[in-house]
Amino acid sequence: MSAYTYASTDLISGRVLADNLPLTVQSFGMQLNGSGTLTGSLALNAEPAVNAPAVAALEPRRSVLWVLQDGYPVWAGVVWDWPDQGRGPGTLPISAQTIDTLWSHRLITDTIIYQQVDLFTAFMDLCRYGTSKQSSYISSVSPAATRTPAYLAMVAQNGGVARLVMPQGAAGTSGVPWTASYTYSDLTQISGAWQDMCASGNLEFAFVPGLDSSGNLAIFLRLAYLQMGRTAASSGYNLIYPGNAIDYGYQRTGSQSSNMVWATAPPNGAALQWQSAYPHGADPVDLAGGVYPLMESNVSWQGSWVVSQAQIDGFADGEVAMKTRAMTNPIVTVGAGYPRVRDIILGDATTLVATSPLHPPGPNGQPGLQQRVRVVGWTAYPPGPQQAEKIQLQTSAVGA
Numbered sequence: 001m002s003a004y005t006y007a008s009t010d011l012i013s014g015r016v017l018a019d020n021l022p023l024t025v026q027s028f029g030m031q032l033n034g035s036g037t038l039t040g041s042l043a044l045n046a047e048p049a050v051n052a053p054a055v056a057a058l059e060p061r062r063s064v065l066w067v068l069q070d071g072y073p074v075w076a077g078v079v080w081d082w083p084d085q086g087r088g089p090g091t092l093p094i095s096a097q098t099i100d101t102l103w104s105h106r107l108i109t110d111t112i113i114y115q116q117v118d119l120f121t122a123f124m125d126l127c128r129y130g131t132s133k134q135s136s137y138i139s140s141v142s143p144a145a146t147r148t149p150a151y152l153a154m155v156a157q158n159g160g161v162a163r164l165v166m167p168q169g170a171a172g173t174s175g176v177p178w179t180a181s182y183t184y185s186d187l188t189q190i191s192g193a194w195q196d197m198c199a200s201g202n203l204e205f206a207f208v209p210g211l212d213s214s215g216n217l218a219i220f221l222r223l224a225y226l227q228m229g230r231t232a233a234s235s236g237y238n239l240i241y242p243g244n245a246i247d248y249g250y251q252r253t254g255s256q257s258s259n260m261v262w263a264t265a266p267p268n269g270a271a272l273q274w275q276s277a278y279p280h281g282a283d284p285v286d287l288a289g290g291v292y293p294l295m296e297s298n299v300s301w302q303g304s305w306v307v308s309q310a311q312i313d314g315f316a317d318g319e320v321a322m323k324t325r326a327m328t329n330p331i332v333t334v335g336a337g338y339p340r341v342r343d344i345i346l347g348d349a350t351t352l353v354a355t356s357p358l359h360p361p362g363p364n365g366q367p368g369l370q371q372r373v374r375v376v377g378w379t380a381y382p383p384g385p386q387q388a389e390k391i392q393l394q395t396s397a398v399g400a
Contacts, residue, residue: 001336001389004382006040007066008057009217011078011102014162018057021065023094024384028067028075031377031394032228032346033198033205036098038065038077041091058082058094064163065096066209066217067382073209074341074380076219078102099207099219102161104191106130108182110142116177119201120223123194124166127221130190131159142184165212165220174225176201179305196302202318204228206346229347232372237339239332239373239393241354244339246390248354249331250369257327258297259286263316265301274301274312281316283324297323328397330373336389341380344393348375352395373397 006021025040042058045051057063058079067075081095103126112129114122114137122137129135133147133155166172178201182188197203204224212218222228229235239245261281265274286292299319306312330352352373355361359368377394381387 001383002069002340003071005068005071007068007217008079009064009066009163011062011064012158012160012162017063018054021054021057024091025067025382026384026387027379027381028077028096029377029379030075030098030206030346033195033203035101036075036077036377036379038067038075038094038096040094041089042094044090044092055092058092064099065094069340069342072342073211073217076207076209076217099161099164100191100194100205103127103130103194104189106159106190108186108188108190108193109133109146109184110135111139111182111184112137113139113181114178116179119174119176119178119197119203119225120167120172122178122180123197123203123205123223124172124221126190126193127166131161132156133159139181146184163212163216163218164207165218167221167223171223174203174223176225179307200301200315202226204347208346224347227347229345229349229374232349232351235345235348235350237343238350239334239352239395241332241352241356243353244334244337245332245352245354246335247333248352248356250358251329251331253327253329256323258295258323259283259292259320260294260296261316261320261323262296262298263301263312263319264298265306265312265315274306274309276312276316277309280313281320283320286324330371330395330397332373332393332395334391334393336383339391341378341391344375344378344391346375346377349373350375371397 006023007019008017008021009015010017022043023040025038028038030036042054060079060081063079064076065079066073077096077098078101079094079096083093083095112135125135125137133152182193202225204227206222206228208220208222210218210220241248263276263281301312301315332352350373352369352371353367354369355367361368373395375393376396379392381390383389
């Protein structure tokens with residue numbers, strides 16, 4: 001069984017507020033390209049002076065809560081809310097979300113233009129812009145009213161994110177150009193611009209806690225073009241039921257799938273309206289031989305400019321793969337043991353091996369299910385008085 005401890009730091013300064021908080025945590029999780037949530041509670045002592053340091057260390061909006069598994073950080077996020085309902089339970093409920101949610105509270109208040117800029121460079125530029133309102137890609141048409149000295153001085157004082165480490169060198173470039181413009185009057189959330197990059201630019205990202213070269217708590221921005229994580233050969237673990245997996249669900253969402261996707265791109269500053277051309281956007285396996293019925297849908301390219309037919313055709317091909325094969329999303333529950341949270345990298349490929357009434361053994365006793373899957377999210381449940389330790393893995397068959 002793992003040992004979990006909880007610490008907190010100041011979001012802006014990075015100062016340690018508490019190194020061992022007496023929290024009871026129900027669950028915490030992370031997912032690719034999106035936020036994860038922690039829910040827990042602080043036990044309140046009858047003596048107010050005993051409570052004061054821990055309560056102050058969990059101040060909403062300014063406290064970063066860290067989860068350490070066996071001494072290593074596996075989760076970090078901003079304490080946003082106290083969903084408190086009363087004093088009866090004798091606890092203070094805590095709700096925190098991964099650090100990426102901060103950029104949903106930062107807006108693009110200038111006109112920023114990326115013209116054939118590396119995809120990772122543009123992502124990190126928006127990250128820095130959200131903390132400083134400084135960017136070398138700000139257009140000269142940005143209004144002076146949004147860049148007054150007093151406003152910029154306030155952002156310099158209140159906009160920072162301590163302990164954040166950006167990719168450096170070759171890890172900071174993708175080799176993929178990104179063209180997009182964001183107008184000051186739209187007041188676009190930076191997190192929304194990032195989602196455009198994920199949808200149209202095949203980008204994946206995660207803010208991953210760890211230790212820096214000095215052994216201090218840090219949050220590392222991880223970026224990937226097309227796919228993050230390790231291959232099945234290098235991830236080092238398989239998911240076996242019965243075995244290290246104590247349960248699994250085999251979700252299939254045919255009602256949400258499509259095997260023919262038409263992709264379009266609005267002009268968005270370009271001269272032409274683009275649309276994918278058949279057979280691009282069609283799943284050749286799913287539609288072969290009249291086995292599965294035709295199911296059509298459309299997707300729209302957002303955020304950047306399409307400059308070629310091949311670009312919109314490739315977008316349609318990528319989207320149809322997600323809308324057919326991704327209809328199968330196994331949920332795998334792992335008990336205390338291996339892999340631990342600290343052993344899992346978001347995006348990891350692995351093999352799910354299962355034998356059950358849903359997937360009965362083969363004629364020679366071989367497992368009924370042997371499928372390559374990819375970990376796209378996880379939720380951990382630490383051990384507690386009425387809770388056994390477990391990890392619930394969200395997986396997908398796409399890109400594994």
